[in-house]
Amino acid sequence: MADGRSRAVDATTLAYIQVDRDGLIQDWNPAAERLFGWSRAEVLGRPLADTIVPAALRSAHNAGFARRLAIGDRPDMSRRFELPSVHRDGSELTVSMTLDAIGAEGFCAFISDQTEWHQARQELQRSNTLISAILQHTSAVISAKDLDGRYLFVNGEYERVFQVSAADMVGRGEEDVMPAAIAAGSRAHDVEVADTATARTVLERLPFGDDIREYVVTRVPLTDPDGSVYAVCTIAIDDTERRRTEAALAAGEERFRNTVNNAPGMVYQFRLEPDGTSGFSFVSEGCWDIYGVGPETVAATGTVIVNFIAEEDRASYLASVQRSAQTLEPWEWRGTIVRRDGQRRQIYGVSRPHREPGGATVWDGMLVDRTRELLARRDLEDLSHRLAALSFTADSDEPTSELVGLIDPAHHERLAELWATARAGEPADAEFAVTSPGCGQLWVRLRPRTDGLVDGACFQLAGRS
Structure with a gap:
């Protein structure tokens, strides 16, 4: 009978341990050897607590073992419970144990390894906790x-x-x-x-x-x-706020582009990299008016606009860019460009540079076509050469002697009539020959004032006689 029991214990996949009432190991089957790493010969007579109980729990184990000895055999003693254990190599185990009292011989226990199941359960609990936290927060x-x-x-x-x-x-x-x-x-x-x-x-x-x-x-x-x-x-x-923000940004960008593209001249951002390469990162539609080409052509490479600059102004342009890049002072340049259709345009450029952390120099600025302005200024200067002005204010009933001295005597009577008209409160204008022969005509303008005085001005009309 004992031999049969021994064979059954040796054949079971459950670890079997028997200890006497002093807590010393008396039996240890092959499954126990595999589970705990100790051979039967090594553990027989060895305290159970020193063999499979973690060091931190040995005092509690010994106290519990003593209580079991004190209360004796009871029907409810045979029960299954789970507890931590330790392998010979020090690795932690979780085992399930069913303990029975065997009278004066002590106690026996069947033990199964629950380490993987316990770890899986812990992982499941952690996963459930994580999922719950995500779902709820x-x-x-x-x-x-x-x-x-x-x-x-x-x-x-x-x-x-x-x-x-x-x-x-x-x-x-x-x-x-x-x-x-x-x-x-x-x-x-x-x-x-x-x-x-x-x-x-x-x-x-x-x-x-x-x-x-x-x-x-x-x-x-x-x-x-x-x-x-x-x-x-x-x-x-x-997604409401993101979509509203995107819509607001798109509307703002559209307003910005409309403003920039409708501004006079060409608004741009120009970059000069540390390696010397350059290019436009932004060009407004105004480049059509200045260069006669679209933004994509101007933005293709930084050298495009250099090719448009008149030969006589190219050196000053390059020097101004280099100087601004070195000093970070505002860039300003005036010069001539030659469009592809042969038109020459007078350009004024201004921008403010800043240095990026990577070393690139970036200019935000504007180019303005000043051709019409300069032509108008030249016309105005030409007109000023042709007009010599005399202005005065008088309160007499007769034309001023200075004005009379400018007018050909043959026209003095008509000048007196013009003066009388102004004194009567009506504006008066007329053209007269000047005193010196061949010096052209003089335009006289008289305007009555509310205080009874007369404001007058005259302009020499060159080339008219």
Whole structure:
């Protein structure tokens, strides 16, 4: 009988340990050798506590063992419990033990290794804790509904957004928290995902009072191990602010471009890299008016505009850019460009540079076509050479002697009539020959004032006689 029992103990996959009432090991089967790393010969007569109990728990083990000896054999002593243990190499184990009293011989125990199962359970608990933390603290609205559209779960954000409790929502439908039309549309999406067993993402608009919120909603089928769909999980992310911000940025950029493109001249940003390469990172539509080409042509390479500069002004342009890059002082340049159609344009450029952390120099500035302005200035200067002005204010009934001295005597009578008209309160203008022959004509302008005085001015008209 004993031999049969011994063979059975040796054959079992459970570790078998027997200790006497002093806690010394009396039996140790092959499964125990495999589990704890000690051979039978090594452990017989060795204290159990020093063999398989972690050092930190040995005092508690010895106290518990003493209590068992004190209370004696009891029917409820034979029970299964889980406890930490230790391998011969010091690695930690978790074992499940069933302990029995065997009278004067002491105690015996059957032990199974639960280390992997215990670790798996801990990992599962950690995973569940992680998932729960994510679900309850994410800003996404997450829920799960069965195939009948009844809620199985809603997360904390769902509770906050719809002002409901998770417990109250279980078993209810979307129509209990949303307008009927929106609930019906959502239900249709759920059915499609369940029928096709395929995830789907759509943009949905939900009314909240006077506000319409836009959600990016992803629905995912939940399946059993056999692949059959049993529920649909919905993950909704409020995308309202991002979309509004994007729309505002787009509108602002559009306003900026309209402003820049309608501004006189060419607005630009020019970069000079540390290796000497250069180029435009931005060019407004005004480049058409200046260079006669589009922004893409000007922005292609920094040398394009150099080729437009008149040969006689090219050196001054390059020197001005180099000087501004070295000193970071504002860049200013005046010169001539020659367009592809042969037109020569007078250009004025101004910009303010700054240095980027990587060493590149960047100018933000503007080029203005001053051709018309300079032509107008030249015309004005030419006109000023042709006009010699005399101005005066008089209160006499006769023309001033200075004015009379300028007019040919043959026209003095007509000048007196013009003066009388002005004194009578009416504006008067006339052209007269000047005193010196061949010196052209003089235009006289008289304007009466409210105080009775007369303001007068005369201009010499060159080339007219």
